[in-house]
Amino acid sequence: MREISAAKITEVVKRLCIEANCHLPQDVKRCIESNYAAEPWAPAREILERIMENYQIADNENVPICQDTGVACVFLTIGQEVHIDGNIEDAVNEGVRQGYGEGYLRKSVVGDPLNRVNTGDNTPAMIYYDIVPGDKLEIMVAPKGFGSENMSQIKMLRPSDGVEGVIDFVAKVVQEAGPNPCPPIIVGVGIGGTFDKAAFLAKKALMRSAEERHPDPYYAELEQKILNKINALGIGPQGFGGKTTALCVNIEKFPTHIAGLPVAVNINCHVTRHKKEVL
Numbered sequence: 632m633r634e635i636s637a638a639k640i641t642e643v644v645k646r647l648c649i650e651a652n653c654h655l656p657q658d659v660k661r662c663i664e665s666n667y668a669a670e671p672w673a674p675a676r677e678i679l680e681r682i683m684e685n686y687q688i689a690d691n692e693n694v695p696i697c698q699d700t701g702v703a704c705v706f707l708t709i710g711q712e713v714h715i716d717g718n719i720e721d722a723v724n725e726g727v728r729q730g731y732g733e734g735y736l737r738k739s740v741v742g743d744p745l746n747r748v749n750t751g752d753n754t755p756a757m758i759y760y761d762i763v764p765g766d767k768l769e770i771m772v773a774p775k776g777f778g779s780e781n782m783s784q785i786k787m788l789r790p791s792d793g794v795e796g797v798i799d800f801v802a803k804v805v806q807e808a809g810p811n812p813c814p815p816i817i818v819g820v821g822i823g824g825t826f827d828k829a830a831f832l833a834k835k836a837l838m839r840s841a842e843e844r845h846p847d848p849y850y851a852e853l854e855q856k857i858l859n860k861i862n863a864l865g866i867g868p869q870g871f872g873g874k875t876t877a878l879c880v881n882i883e884k885f886p887t888h889i890a891g892l893p894v895a896v897n898i899n900c901h902v903t904r905h906k907k908e909v910l
Contacts, residue, residue, distance in 0.1 A: 633710075633766040635910055637717025640770065643908050644726025644756075647772035648703060649734035651906040652695045655686045658840045659817070659903050662878040666815065675873025679815075682868070682901055697902045700736040701774030703727045703756040706838065706907075710765035720758060728752040739777070759831070771907035773838060779816065779900040782808035785830055788892040794853065797822060797894050802860045804896040805877065810870025813900035815878045817841060818861065821895040823885040832883040833897035838905055841879045854880045868901075 660683075667679040689696040705723050715722070731738055731753040738753040757775075784804045788796050801820055808816075821832025844851040858880045867873030878901065887893060 632712055632714050634714045634716050635768055637715060637719065637722035639910060640715070640719065640722040640768075641726040641729065643770050643910065644703075644705065644723050644772060645730040645733065647770065647906045647908060648727055648730025648736065648774070651772050651904040652697075652700045652734065652736055652774050653689050653693050654906075655689070655696055655902065656840075656905065658842045659878070659901070660686065662841045663815065663901060666875040666878060670868075670873055670875050672867060672871075672873035674871040675867045675875055678868035678871055679875065686902075695734075695736060696904070697776060697900075698737060699739065699776035699778060700731070700753075701776045701904070702740060702780075703731075703753060704759070704773040704775050704834070705756045706759045706761070706769075706771040706773065706835075708761045708763055708767075708769035708771075710763060710767045712764075712766040713768050715768075720755075723756050723758055724754040727754050727756045759834075768910045769907060770910070771838060771905055773905035776900060776902065779812035779898045782812045783833070783895070783897045785826065785833075785893070785895040787826065788894055790890070790892050792892060796892070798853075798857055798860060800894055801857050801880070801896050802864070805861050805866070805898070806864055808898060809866055812898045813869065813902070814866055815868055815875045815901050817878050817899045817901075817903045818857070818880045819897040819899065820857070820880060820882045821885075821897070822882060822893070823887040824893060825887070825891075826893055828885055829893035829895040830897070832885055833895035836881040836883040837897060837899050837903060839881045839883075841881075841903070845882055847884075850882050850884060854882050857882075
């Protein structure tokens with residue numbers, strides 16, 4: 632049994648909150664740059680230039696890429712042979728509290744969804760757990776802005792809707808979102824499970840590299856088909872037209888009931904932030 636202190640978790644979460652908000656992952660940068668090189672529409676190219684300039688300034692000056700520094704989504708992959716010395720949720724929330732304070736990051740969380748009083752420190756975090764074999768603890772912090780989160784949808788399709796129903800639903804969600812989620816976007820799609828499991832899969836799909844296709848060739852091809860349909864919509868960067876509406880589509884799947892075909896779409900803007908560390 633390997634012991635990891637709660638204090639260490641707090642330290643890592645604090646640092647990752649700041650780093651994730653200030654430095655866009657390299658895979659997302661490369662996708663933006665390659666789409667810029669291939670984009671024929673002048674207004675779209677200009678917007679992509681400004682997006683690249685923005686993340687370069689954020690890198691150089693260590694400031695947030697976007698004013699919406701998001702809800703702190705924290706994915707914990709915990710080895711079965713790990714023992715946490717202390718309360719893991721308290722440790723994560725303390726890390727968020729310190730990171731958003733010391734990093735001068737906007738605090739956007741309200742303590743009650745209807746009474747809507749700001750908690751003042753961006754806690755609580757949205758924490759997701761995955762228990763795996765081994766003695767490692769992986770911490771991934773993914774700040775999620777709500778301009779894109781608000782555009783996400785879920786639908787309980789019928790099995791008879793089939794793959795075409797999935798493609799049409801995902802494209803419809805993006806079309807209805809239009810410029811609101813600050814395209815170019817990354818589209819996370821969860822297929823299968825139950826109502827809540829599909830939503831989690833869609834969120835998890837956003838954590839995969841924008842350059843990494845699904846390991847199953849069938850789903851890799853489906854990702855490309857959906858991406859092509861989305862980019863044919865002509866929404867373009869920030870809604871100014873062009874063929875760069877989405878940078879990629881990432882699908883996660885799970886077994887489901889014979890009577891159901893749950894599909895969730897979780898949209899992220901071009902500022903798809905996530906940083907991880909393994910302890």
